Amino acid sequence: MFNSDTTSTEQFLADYWQKKPLLIRQAFPGFEPLLDAGDIAGLACDDMAESRLVSGSFPQHDWQLRYGPFAEEDFQSLPDKNWTLLVQDVEKHYPPLQSLMKKFDFLPRWRIDDLMVSVAGPGGSVGPHVDQYDVFLLQASGSRRWQIAESFDATLRADCELNVLQSFLPEQDWTLEPGDLLYLPPGVAHHGVALDQGMTWSVGMRAPSTADLFQTLGEWLAEHADEGGRYRDSGLEAPLHTGLVDRDAIERFRELLASPLDNTDEFSGFLGSFLSRYRMAHEPASPDPAVELAELLQALASGSKLRQNPWTRLLWIETADSARLFAAGSVYPCTTACARRLCDPDLLGQMDESLSNADLNLVHELLNRGHLYLEQL
16 A cells, blocks of 8 residues: 555555545655656647646636546646646556556555546636546645535536536635545545645546446447347236336346346356456457467566556456456456466466466467567566
8 A cells, every 4th residue: 555654455455445545645755757748748738648727716616627538738728727738547547557557456456547637727617526436636736725525415506517516615625735635435425635846646446336237338238248148028918008118027127127137157257358358448459460379488487577458457257267357448368377377467477488378378468369469577
């Protein structure tokens, strides 16, 4: 876990996780960001990056929202204050930031969504709002004032693209300096305002809704399970009222919806596919030309290290006698030992040419599908 003199990992998970906010002063002592504001602005000009530019302030509610990609001229014309540039998935665009993400390994890796970087001028804000997921707010440079409330009026501004609260009365108030970290569980209203030009790095958690799950489950059933079955009503009796959907029909529909959930093996397959995809899915880039098996063996023998494509999420699910490995939505049969090694970045980097034939063939396939790559020494 990150640095804390007062809160252990066990205390945090027992007392704070999804329960109440926690401010940790100097969780990252002497923190120096690997990227500066110019790097983030450059990334926001890339059409592969998800970026937004927000201007306005509270309580004036003069909000304006623009979506990237942006041009350099967009930043040259920014006012002196009250603007915020936000870029998602920064750790995937800049893989060295994975070292920062490893600080959060006390949580399941599939639970972590992305690192969003916010660059703001003085007064920059996105307004008071509420997130339905856990978030860790790391002050990377400059200073930012955070106000939070656990009891609040949830009414949103109707005339704004942003989910900004109409009113906000803070209950707690802090100023964060570089290296300070604020944890917020879901459902806590918060309002951050930059006191000078600086950056806030937000590590957001993934919290799928029921609607997300049902929508994706329907797509998965259509592709993998013959649409999951059809409505049937053998033994039907003539209805008293032809327009009535009776209780028996309602129960049959409920059972139809529940049937894929009752099949543990089928549902775990869907869940592995769903959770191994990032919110913003990018197709992993396969090597061109394909890597031959002999080339892979030679590279590993020469000390090259296997690394995970930052746009691929690897996870595994145990089966009765082995495991299923999931990579960006695809599934691969695998031994439990191999799955553990592939899903642990440190153990992945220690794999060498002494792999068993089965493990070597799997690594070779993952490499040529773009889920892994070789880091040359």
